[in-house]
Amino acid sequence: MKNALYFIKNIKQVGAVAPSSKFLAQKMAGVLDEEIERDPERSFNLLELGSGTGSMSRYIYEHMRDQDHLDMVEIEKPLYEQLVDRYKDASNVDVFNTDYLHFDSKAPYDIIFSSLPYEGIPNEQTEDIWQKKLDECKSGGRITYFKYLNFKSFRCDFEEHVVDNLKQRQDLVWLNLPPARLFVLELDEEKVNYSPAIA
Ligand SMILES: C[S@@+](CC[C@H](N)C(=O)[O-])C[C@H]1O[C@@H](n2cnc3c(N)ncnc32)[C@H](O)[C@@H]1O
Numbered sequence: 001m002k003n004a005l006y007f008i009k010n011i012k013q014v015g016a017v018a019p020s021s022k023f024l025a026q027k028m029a030g031v032l033d034e035e036i037e038r039d040p041e042r043s044f045n046l047l048e049l050g051s052g053t054g055s056m057s058r059y060i061y062e063h064m065r066d067q068d069h070l071d072m073v074e075i076e077k078p079l080y081e082q083l084v085d086r087y088k089d090a091s092n093v094d095v096f097n098t099d100y101l102h103f104d105s106k107a108p109y110d111i112i113f114s115s116l117p118y119e120g121i122p123n124e125q126t127e128d129i130w131q132k133k134l135d136e137c138k139s140g141g142r143i144t145y146f147k148y149l150n151f152k153s154f155r156c157d158f159e160e161h162v163v164d165n166l167k168q169r170q171d172l173v174w175l176n177l178p179p180a181r182l183f184v185l186e187l188d189e190e191k192v193n194y195s196p197a198i199a
Helices: 002-009 022-038 055-063 077-086 123-136 157-166
Strands: 045-049 069-073 093-096 109-114 137-148 167-173 180-186
Touching (some): 109 123
Parallel strands (some): 069 093, 109 137
16 A cells, blocks of 8 residues: 555656556566576576566566576666665675766666666656666577556657567557556677767
8 A cells, every 4th residue: 555655646757557467577577587597597687777676576586596697777766775675684695775877887787677767757768768778688698578558559669669679579458557568689699889970
């Protein structure tokens, strides 16, 4: 209830009316399963952006093994504090209270799970976030994120350009409020430059 009120009161920054459903969270966390299946011996360095109340984090954490590491980034202090409390005993999780654009990261990451809302912010900021995500993801690594279905098209050309070029697949998740489209992107091995100039 406390979290539901928080979402409603802070809708612009949080960018959602409710935390993600377990159906969306499981699909997103499933990207980690796929990587583990591809290379079970490897350790994965993971980044979650906009962890919020932790509805997605919970599933990512459940799919992790001891050798994997997760950084969570959340801009809202009260939500960050809840996450710190929940993961205080997890030695392979670090939680950061910052705007992602100011995050001094431990890149490169194998998978970036992003819940950052782009609809309420200027396009230049969306571009900067995408550029940082691309810079911080390993070549051959994956970025997964979702957009709510009520936002039909891409507002930001750079975001659309990146999705057009790197999209591996997309899935519709109806059982979410609102329903969402989940994207899974894979970065080229040779790390092509997706700078806004070529968008
Ligand atoms: C749509 S909610 C998703 C929350 C949660 N991951 C879920 O799926 O239910 C987006 C979250 O991103 C956080 N956020 C928004 N902009 C951010 C930024 N620039 N840096 C870090 N976190 C941000 C918000 O505070 C909010 O908790």
